[in-house]
Amino acid sequence: MGGGIAGVTTARRLRNLAPKAQVTLVEAEPRPYYLRPGLIDVLSGDKSLDDISPYPLSWYEGQGIEYRPGSAAVGLQPALRRVFLSSGEELSYDRVLLATGAEAFRPPIPGADLPGVFTLRTAADVERIRARAEVAHAALVIGGGWLGLEAARALRACGLSVVVLERSLWPLFRQLDREGGEVLKGRLEGLGIRVIVGTSCRALEGRGQVERAVLESGEKIEAGLVVMAAGIRPRTALAAEADLAVDRGIVVDERMATSAPGVYACGDAAEWQGRVYGIIPAAREQAEVAAANMVEPGSAVYAGTVVQNRLKVAGVDLLCLGETQAQGGPGEEHRLVDPKGGSYRKLVVRQGSLVGAILLGDLSGEGAIRELIASGKPVGGLLPALLSPRD
Numbered sequence: 001m002g003g004g005i006a007g008v009t010t011a012r013r014l015r016n017l018a019p020k021a022q023v024t025l026v027e028a029e030p031r032p033y034y035l036r037p038g039l040i041d042v043l044s045g046d047k048s049l050d051d052i053s054p055y056p057l058s059w060y061e062g063q064g065i066e067y068r069p070g071s072a073a074v075g076l077q078p079a080l081r082r083v084f085l086s087s088g089e090e091l092s093y094d095r096v097l098l099a100t101g102a103e104a105f106r107p108p109i110p111g112a113d114l115p116g117v118f119t120l121r122t123a124a125d126v127e128r129i130r131a132r133a134e135v136a137h138a139a140l141v142i143g144g145g146w147l148g149l150e151a152a153r154a155l156r157a158c159g160l161s162v163v164v165l166e167r168s169l170w171p172l173f174r175q176l177d178r179e180g181g182e183v184l185k186g187r188l189e190g191l192g193i194r195v196i197v198g199t200s201c202r203a204l205e206g207r208g209q210v211e212r213a214v215l216e217s218g219e220k221i222e223a224g225l226v227v228m229a230a231g232i233r234p235r236t237a238l239a240a241e242a243d244l245a246v247d248r249g250i251v252v253d254e255r256m257a258t259s260a261p262g263v264y265a266c267g268d269a270a271e272w273q274g275r276v277y278g279i280i281p282a283a284r285e286q287a288e289v290a291a292a293n294m295v296e297p298g299s300a301v302y303a304g305t306v307v308q309n310r311l312k313v314a315g316v317d318l319l320c321l322g323e324t325q326a327q328g329g330p331g332e333e334h335r336l337v338d339p340k341g342g343s344y345r346k347l348v349v350r351q352g353s354l355v356g357a358i359l360l361g362d363l364s365g366e367g368a369i370r371e372l373i374a375s376g377k378p379v380g381g382l383l384p385a386l387l388s389p390r391d
């Protein structure tokens, strides 16, 4: 259930592993799978929705996957191995996967329901934001995480003046430290994006539609378009109603099995070892494991995903790999900061091996760093050269 990257990858893998099995893919949205990261390019006008939709309906048919777009699962009865659809139909199954993804979190700010205030998760969201961008002049993005910064870049490309509001002390607060955050803020401001940090939005105001934001600092920001990019909430309702173990996400073990027999979960909906990854590489890797275990229980084990994030903002090169925060041991963090040159580099070393890196403004050495993180080989005397590769 759910035809995003997690559901599609699982369905395709099931088809390969069990060519004779009947595979049904139920998807709530009416349009076939599209690449969510591509929504940023659709928002900026660089791509169309068709450009980011790799699989036409004929693809599902060719794969032998019974595909049902526009059809939401509304109930699950694990004891009877049955799923109920919004159309009123009932489906029976041997194994079922919950790949229902996540939805954007809408912070409960007064005025958040005014016309002109959006979240950004689906193709329909982007269509609505683009329509609004045609009539608005100034945009406010609430949240200075990955999505907020990329949305800001796209809205700037639409010709709007753009302010990003981040309540922490710098953008990408969880990935960067103060120095790196300040370098990034400077880079974004160089692109004409104002970044306000250390204060949050008290209220959104306007007569009949959003016109301004009032900040906790007292400052008022004029904005006819507001995008809330304040994180995601895994879709867990179906699982919770079926009495499955649910915490932040649907709790799964290393086989991607939930607490109910025959029910698996993966992707943004799933929580593994207390963690909801919220990124495509994790959704893909979990889907491979889920599919293998759905065909032959116990045949595959998930051991976590090396996190990597690349900021897709033209003019700002930023790559975060692996663990970007030290766990507190001495000598774990190695940094090189050049605020004037607009670059920042941090390497995280644990027990002699490279476990994470942040490269901002200068991505040289990326390949070697990736290899060392993936292999876990001792970093040894390579560290100075990795830290300042141009010396």
Ligand SMILES: Cc1cc2nc3c(=O)[nH]c(=O)nc-3n(C[C@H](O)[C@H](O)[C@H](O)COP(=O)(O)OP(=O)(O)OC[C@H]3O[C@@H](n4cnc5c(N)ncnc54)[C@H](O)[C@@H]3O)c2cc1C
Residues within 6 Å of the ligand: 001, 002, 003, 004, 005, 006, 007, 026, 027, 028, 029, 036, 037, 038, 039, 040, 071, 072, 073, 074, 099, 100, 101, 102, 120, 121, 122, 147, 235, 238, 266, 267, 268, 269, 278, 279, 280, 281, 283
């Ligand atoms: C704008 C944007 C940019 C992003 N950029 C990146 C990036 O650069 N790199 C990266 O790694 N990640 C990125 N992400 C995150 C990435 O898109 C998600 O991690 C990924 O989509 C998760 O896949 P999923 O299949 O688990 O969930 P989803 O993509 O959310 O798919 C879940 C699907 O389930 C369907 N569904 C929900 N409930 C039901 C139901 N009851 N019945 C049937 N169907 C249902 C939904 O309609 C949806 O199609 C981005 C996200 C957004 C929104």
